[in-house]
Amino acid sequence: MRPLTSLLALLIAAPLVQCRTADSNDYVFESETGGSNGSSSGGSASPAAGSPGSSAGGSTATQRDRPVGEECSSNAECANGRCIDGVCCDRSCANCDACRFALTGKSDGTCAPVLAGQDPHEVCEDETATNQCGNDGTCDGEGACRKVGTSHVCAESACAGGSFVPAATCDGLGACSTPLPEACGASVCTANGCQKSCASQMDCGSASYCKLSGSGGTCTAKKPSGAGASEAFECLSKVVADGVCCDRACTGCQACSGAPLTTAPKGQCSNIVAGRVAHDACEESDEQCGTSGTCDGTGACANKTGTCDDGDGCTLDDSCRSDGTCKGIARTCDAAPACYRSTTCSQGECNYTELVPDGETDAKCPVLMGRCFQGTCVRCATDENCSGNSICDPLTHECVAPAQ
Secondary structure (H helix, E strand, O other), X not given: OOOOOOOOOOOOOOOOOOEEEOOOOOOOOEOOOOOEOOOOOOOOOOOOOOOOOOOOOOOOOOOOOEOOOOEOOOHHHEOOOOEEOOEEOOOOOOOOEEOOHHHHOOOOOOOEEOOOOOOOOOOOOEOOOOOOOOEEEEEOOOOOEEEXXXXXXXXXOEEEOOEEEOOEEEOOOOOEOOOOOEEOOOOEEEOOEEEOEEOOHHHOOOOEEEXXXXXXXXXXXXXXXXXXXXXXXXXXXXXXXXXXXXXXXXXXXXXXXXXXXXXXXXXXXXXXXXXOOOOOOOOEOOOOOOEEEEEOOOOOEEEOOOEOOOOOOOEEEEEEOOOOOEEEEEEEEOOOOOOEEEEEEEOOEEEEEEEOOOOOEOOOOOOOOOEEEOOEEEOOOOHHHOOXXXXXXXXXXXXXXXXX
């Protein structure tokens, strides 16, 4: 029998490092023979060069890994299976909640209450035809349908048995309030209150205020929310804000003057719509993602939007978030090649880390070359890796017969 000649050494060059963003298509490992795992010898079809998920070695694209906040058209496209309002959403979200910045003032992908005055999912029925204090057909900004506010007069002021009955307003819970009557005594009762002379606010009853004119005044019915006023004593609510009687104290990124600052009726304190400001509530910050100088629609000052730089080279597509921080999508490196156990991103570059110890096997090595030596697949690293009387050639790292 003719002796077998020793096999020539196979020198395997370390493959190039590839990176992909967390929201790009998955890559498929390609073997040394040119075909990707699970494909025929001709190789699998790959995306066009430069398209998401493309690589020099070929890849298989998938649309099922989109992260929270990315655009989508079906549940199947999102990693968590939730496509709501056209974006991948962090949780189930319906009714008076939504998942888009334009509807909530929060980052795309964050399920939050719909801004007051909107009803994008058409879940709130307008009940005012049968109950003027019922639902007004929009959401309330807190995840529920909005009731007609306390500025709406549901019963006009009147006289009853010599007593003045002030105008009744909605209680904000779906019912018309019942105001306490004021006995006029010897004074004439009119729809504007008990008509008696006064010199100070102490001279009038609880439902009236002293409307001074010249040297004297006349007790006049207090005004419901929404009526123009300059002093709190003129109002049934005992609050004046933005030039009107208001249902409650109203400052900062809230207003009581109605449109165009809010979507609520005049006299009802409500959040200022996104992009506007009042009361000098917000100042523009010098920070790249700091406050923008306007309100955000939720009662707080808005932060800037758009691109930014988070200073981390291992993130891509950095953008300002609703919480005022700059964040990017974490860069994900391809799986480690043969004879390496992991990859990491450092200073914007993907690097192979943690070599498989010399002499140990690695399933990622091609057939017949199952051991590692200094990051390369070889036949052997030491004599112990060879069987029988064979020894490991220190140059070729092949098991060969000992020299005669």
